[in-house]
Amino acid sequence: MEYLSRILACATEKMQFNYHPLCKQMMLTHLMFADDLLMFCKGNAHSMVLLLRAFSAFSNASGLKMNPQKSCAYFNGVQSGLKQEILSISGFLEGTLPFKYLGVPITAGRLKIKDCASVIKRVDAICRNFLWEGGVEYNKAPLLSWQKVCSPKKEGGLGLKWSETWNIATVGKLACWHWRKVCQVRDIVKQGFLNDGNVGSYTVKGCYNWLRGRNDEVTWYKSVWCTLAAPKHAFIAWLVSQQALRMKDRLYVYKVVDDNLCCLCAMAIESHTHVFQDCPYTLQVMNLVTTSLGASFSSGNVLQQIKRRRWSSLRKKVTSAAIIAVWYYVWIQRNEAWVHHRLVCPSLVARQIATSLHNRFHTCCNKPIPSRDRLWLSKVRLM
Numbered sequence: 431m432e433y434l435s436r437i438l439a440c441a442t443e444k445m446q447f448n449y450h451p452l453c454k455q456m457m458l459t460h461l462m463f464a465d466d467l468l469m470f471c472k473g474n475a476h477s478m479v480l481l482l483r484a485f486s487a488f489s490n491a492s493g494l495k496m497n498p499q500k501s502c503a504y505f506n507g508v509q510s511g512l513k514q515e516i517l518s519i520s521g522f523l524e525g526t527l528p529f530k531y532l533g534v535p536i537t538a539g540r541l542k543i544k545d546c547a548s549v550i551k552r553v554d555a556i557c558r559n560f561l562w563e564g565g566v567e568y569n570k571a572p573l574l575s576w577q578k579v580c581s582p583k584k585e586g587g588l589g590l591k592w593s594e595t596w597n598i599a600t601v602g603k604l605a606c607w608h609w610r611k612v613c614q615v616r617d618i619v620k621q622g623f624l625n626d627g628n629v630g631s632y633t634v635k636g637c638y639n640w641l642r643g644r645n646d647e648v649t650w651y652k653s654v655w656c657t658l659a660a661p662k663h664a665f666i667a668w669l670v671s672q673q674a675l676r677m678k679d680r681l682y683v684y685k686v687v688d689d690n691l692c693c694l695c696a697m698a699i700e701s702h703t704h705v706f707q708d709c710p711y712t713l714q715v716m717n718l719v720t721t722s723l724g725a726s727f728s729s730g731n732v733l734q735q736i737k738r739r740r741w742s743s744l745r746k747k748v749t750s751a752a753i754i755a756v757w758y759y760v761w762i763q764r765n766e767a768w769v770h771h772r773l774v775c776p777s778l779v780a781r782q783i784a785t786s787l788h789n790r791f792h793t794c795c796n797k798p799i800p801s802r803d804r805l806w807l808s809k810v811r812l813m
Contacts, residue, residue: 448472473508573674585645599638658751718780
């Protein structure tokens with residue numbers, strides 16, 4: 431594509447070539463993304479011929495051809511006779527404005543708010559689909575609402591930005607209160623700022639927080655998002671803490687599955703509490719891992735128990751990361767047992783967790799370690 435840019439640049443040096451009136455100052459002839467190409471010139475036959483010759487030279491060198499049946503020429507303010515001449519030379523179809531390029535409307539005038547609304551919603555949709563599926567499309571019901579996901583971590587979310595709401599807050603920052611077209615945005619944000627006594631100290635962040643609404647802080651967010659936990663482990667732990675995973679107790683209610691028994695032990699109804707706290711398989715893995723770290727816990731929420739221990743900050747982080755890894759690997763084994771009907775013994779799972787924790791610790795812990803912690807780390811074989 432660099433070669434195409436150079437050829438088009440050479441074409442503009444010809445006396446017969448005329449830039450598009452709005453592209454002359456930037457000397458802009460084309461825009462490219464992947465296999466999409468937009469070329470710009472003044473509405474005359476000479477300029478069009480030069481662009482086509484340049485692309486023909488590129489095609490002969492690269493083997494990449496354009497499909498005239500899928501290519502369009504767009505005009506604005508060009509006489510009908512000249513239009514027909516250009517269409518005859520190029521073999522293109524005549525397109526109509528506006529059209530979309532990479533999701534953005536291309537119009538003959540300035541973009542309006544309604545033209546960009548769909549783009550903002552599409553950005554949110556792509557982010558949401560990538561989070562739950564890892565791709566652009568996602569046809570299932572999400573595990574948590576996008577509003578919940580976009581809450582700060584201390585309120586139980588992931589701290590992502592909600593584009594639609596952030597856009598309103600940003601427009602409010604740029605808005606002059608005397609502009610008629612931004613009065614609607616002003617009216618939206620005015621109520622909240624009057625109630626909170628923030629008039630005269632507008633910030634995008636403050637407005638965004640008011641627009642999205644505030645939730646109660648959760649007690650587990652620091653434990654789940656500790657720096658020593660692998661991101662994929664922390665993500666599953668976040669879903670566990672939200673009780674958002676698709677467990678069989680819920681699926682059975684909606685008649686998605688034929689039974690609601692735990693895939694790991696087949697002794698109780700499969701729920702978040704059972705799988706991650708009470709299941710015999712989970713308890714075996716948990717005991718092996720915590721014993722190797724020189725710790726023991728009673729039944730219940732282990733992360734909360736770690737917070738109450740009189741340990742150093744580093745020891746709490748390491749132990750929390752280990753518990754989060756247990757949840758992650760137990761969830762993997764649960765899915766293996768359900769889909770493939772196979773289950774790895776707890777000792778092998780505990781060994782995988784130990785290896786993962788060791789690698790993560792040596793990757794992330796680059797600060798000086800106090801002597802007391804060094805002694806404990808040596809005992810648990812993390813040093």
